[in-house]
Amino acid sequence: xxxxxxxxxxxxxxxxxxxxxxxxxxxxxxxxxxxxxxxxxxxxxxxxxxxxxxxxxxxxxxxxxxxxxxxxxxxxxxxxxxxxxxxxxxxxxxxxxxxxxxxxxxxxxxxxxxxxxxxxxxxxxxxxxxxxxxxxxxxxxxxxxxxxxxxxxxxxxxxxxxxxxxxxxxxxxxxxxxxxxxxxxxxxxxxxxxxxxxxxxxxxxxxxxxxxxxxxxxxxxxxxxxxxxxxxxxxxxxxxxxxxxxxx
Amino acid sequence: xxxxxxxxxxxxxxxxxxxxxxxxxxxxxxxxxxxxxxxxxxxxxxxxxxxxxxxxxxxxxxxxxxxxxxxxxxxxxxxxxx
Numbered sequence: 662x663x664x665x666x667x668x669x670x671x672x673x674x675x676x677x678x679x680x681x682x683x684x685x686x687x688x689x690x691x692x693x694x695x696x697x698x699x700x701x702x703x704x705x706x707x708x709x710x711x712x713x714x715x716x717x718x719x720x721x722x723x724x725x726x727x728x729x730x731x732x733x734x735x736x737x738x739x740x741x742x743x744x745x746x747x748x749x750x751x752x753x754x755x756x757x758x759x760x761x762x763x764x765x766x767x768x769x770x771x772x773x774x775x776x777x778x779x780x781x782x783x784x785x786x787x788x789x790x791x792x793x794x795x796x797x798x799x800x801x802x803x804x805x806x807x808x809x810x811x812x813x814x815x816x817x818x819x820x821x822x823x824x825x826x827x828x829x830x831x832x833x834x835x836x837x838x839x840x841x842x843x844x845x846x847x848x849x850x851x852x853x854x855x856x857x858x859x860x861x862x863x864x865x866x867x868x869x870x871x872x873x874x875x876x877x878x879x880x881x882x883x884x885x886x887x888x889x890x891x892x893x894x895x896x897x898x899x900x901x902x903x904x905x906x907x908x909x
Numbered sequence: 910x911x912x913x914x915x916x917x918x919x920x921x922x923x924x925x926x927x928x929x930x931x932x933x934x935x936x937x938x939x940x941x942x943x944x945x946x947x948x949x950x951x952x953x954x955x956x957x958x959x960x961x962x963x964x965x966x967x968x969x970x971x972x973x974x975x976x977x978x979x980x981x982x983x984x985x986x987x988x989x990x991x
Contacts, residue, residue: 664987670934676952684983691983703931731931858990865934865948878990884979885934885949893987 662898663762663817666691666722668891669698669862670883672731673713681716684890689721692893693762698862698882699729699773699823702741710741714748723760725751727771729823729863753821755805757813765897768815770854772806774824774861775799777844784840803846810854817896820851820859820877829871830881831864848873857896916970920944923966929958935976944972949979 666688671681688695697717702709705728717724732741742752751758753771760767777784777799786796802824810820825831825843834842842864851859852875859873862883869886871879882892917937924932932955936947944963950956956976963972 672931672951676954680951680981684981687983691987704928734931866936880988884951884981888980889984890981891984893984895987895989898989898991 663694663765663767663896664692664893665694665696665767665819665858665896666891666893667696667698667860667880667882668884668887669823669860669881670700670729670865670885671697671713671717672700672703672884673716674703674709675712678712678716681890685717685720688891692722692891694723694725694760694767694769695720695891696769696819696821696860697724697726698821698860699727700731700862701726701728701745702732703734705732705734705737705741707737707740707744710744714745714750718745718748718750723751724749725753725758725760725769725771725821727753727821727823728773730773733773753809755802755809757809759813759815765817766815767896768813768818769821770806770809770813770818771821772802772809774806774822774826774847775802775844776824776841777846778840779828779843779845782836782840783845799844799846803844803850806847807850807853810850810856817857818855819896820854820856822847822859822861823863825861825864825867825879825881826851826859827871827873827879830861830867830869830879832868833866834864842867848875848879851875851877851879858894916944916967920963920967920970923962924959927962930955930962932959935959942971944970945975946972947975949977951979953978 757770826847859879865885
């Protein structure tokens, strides 16, 4: 059994420091790792990243994150990543990490992702340079996600993105903006690997649950959707050993 | 001049692009002569700043604020993924 906690879109700045900490201090009793699905900050400044690191760093469980669109707002994503990494937080962008948890290997592959839309209403790599750049960006993020997912050997594989890989978890958002909230190409990348669970944020008014066309469970963990500090998901339940199940 | 048709879009852009707000998750709905704001933010200061900036930029617009503060308590349940 592996338990992972997840949340996204926490948008930390000075005014939020301290809000999450009481719940985060309970994490060791609830989960083996914390995954954060982007939009860690409001404007993507190193100062805000330090606030995030203060609030979400120094926990008794590993913390793995991807950046979101807000974390790119100030064009300082490299500095933001450096602040987080220095605080012991693993930042994934087209990369994967493996956590050893009570004899199991939990693989996490992550990328921010991008928009582009879904079947029947997606952008095409055609026409103006700007449109080709837009769709080309989507394709690039999907490719790095697929490569990252297939780069690890593990017992349970989790895909972590900011943008949504399926439209089901966007239900509640205006249809007109679906193309700016996610892309079917992320879902296709997730289906191209033995993914056990896909986590994303970004869609504050979306829905919590969906599945990729290939059947992978998808969870929108945007904070306004889950309405608590984090959700906890249990993987590898079939392999549970009673003595291990109560280990935490 | 901002037309009635453009007003909701102008407010949405203000909420996203204003340095002190940067919120993309606020809904803006027109009800007769009223604009109703919905959604959730991370602090009461952020909610108050939204109302302040809309009032400053659109002084003739009457707003009702239904914006909530997202709760941040620990969960009590675990979901088994299968």
